Amino acid sequence: MSCKIGYFGEFGGRFVPETLFAPLLELEEAYREVASDEGFQKELKELLKSFVGRPTPLFYAESLSQMAGCRVYLKREDLCHTGSHKINNTLGQVLLTKRLDKRRVIAETGAGQHGVATATAAALLGLECEVYMGEEDMRRQAINVVRMELLGARVIPVISGSRTLKDAINEALRDWVANVDTTHYVIGSVVGPHPFPTMVRDFQRVIGDEAKEQLLKVEGRLPTHCIACVGGGSNAMGLFTAFRDDPCRFIGVEAKGAETLSGNGEIGVLHGFKSYFLQDEWGQITPTDAIAAGLDYPGVGPEHAFFKETLRCTYRHVSPKEAVEAFRTLAKAEGIIPALESAHAVAGLLAERWNEQDLVLVCLSGRGDKDLSEIIEKGVLQ
Ligand SMILES: *Cc1c(COP(=O)(O)O)cnc(C)c1O
Secondary structure (H helix, E strand, O other): OOOOOOEEOOEEOOOOOHHHHHHHHHHHHHHHHHHOOHHHHHHHHHHHHHHHOOOOOEEEOHHHHHHHOOEEEEEEHHHOOOOEOHHHHHHHHHHHHHHOOOOEEEEEEOOOHHHHHHHHHHHHHOOEEEEEEEHHHHHHOHHHHHHHHHOOOEEEEEOOOOOOHHHHHHHHHHHHHHHOOOEEEOOOOOOOOOOHHHHHHHHHOHHHHHHHHHHHHHHOOOOOEEEEEOOOOHHHHHHHHHHOOOOOEEEEEEEOOOOOOOOOOEEEEEOOEEEEEOEOOOOOEOOOOOOOHHHOOOEOOHHHHHHHHOOOEEEEEEOHHHHHHHHHHHHHHHOOOEOHHHHHHHHHHHHOOOOOOOEEEEEEOEEOHHHHHHHHHHOOOO
């Protein structure tokens, strides 16, 4: 394994225009400082408690356990303020922006979840916020556009390329290059150039740290398996990191239509980092078509690519049908309507064969209210 800074094996790195190199070094330095700064960590912890509602519960899912044939616990990130784990990261990065003495944050968003989480953190901490969103996504997710505007953010339509997430990231990177003196770019997952994959993972590891403590308390033992859905991979890394050095197996569940690690992905470079991407024979990114918007990214965080190569984690994908079935199952059997993204993790659980002694921790990354109109429109519940 290579031990170059900012790499996980051969993946990661910092493939950016020269103008961004110095700002990334500055960010790395600032992040290193706050990572060990007691004042910063205390302030973040307090906000996670009083504003986000942490610690989130760990829930023993009895009916689901019976169906799966093992003991299943759900880490309830769906109960975070704004409805998913994304706020753990945006709050950390927006707080860091204040430390950098910058007054403006920008973000990219696909379905709008990360945009809403960034706008929320910016409203709370009094920073200007602009969010790049593909025109096509703005149409599909009109309610999240209203949410962001209510929170004081400006949503900028992206009309290049396929007018979706990948293009929104390109535009946000362009803005950042031009305005880096005043602006921090809040990336929404464990992707992008170093130090983003490391920093976002660290802001999300609260998921696994809490779950480990909670599970040890009720079960007196570690999980045998951890399962999470993988879009860019931040909720999965957030859960896995706490158990990295334990004898615990990891399963990452991708969506059919965006199966980068469990399907046809190949090694390449996009958005400033080296990883696996869905691409054609010329290295051009191919369109994705995942049923859950949050999983609809043609690449995956570099540490996941490393986990795949070193066999630390097994990656699989589930079909839209399996995901929707799991969505219904969890609603009916446990009284929890999950995000369609999180339903992929539950579908991954239900697709495996388990032993009675298995103790499985599933990350329920978000709640499903946001998906209902899409589900009605697509008619997938019939
Ligand atoms: C954005 C999102 C995801 C996917 O992002 P990761 O970085 O892979 O975690 C998963 N679940 C929910 C609810 C989301 O909003």
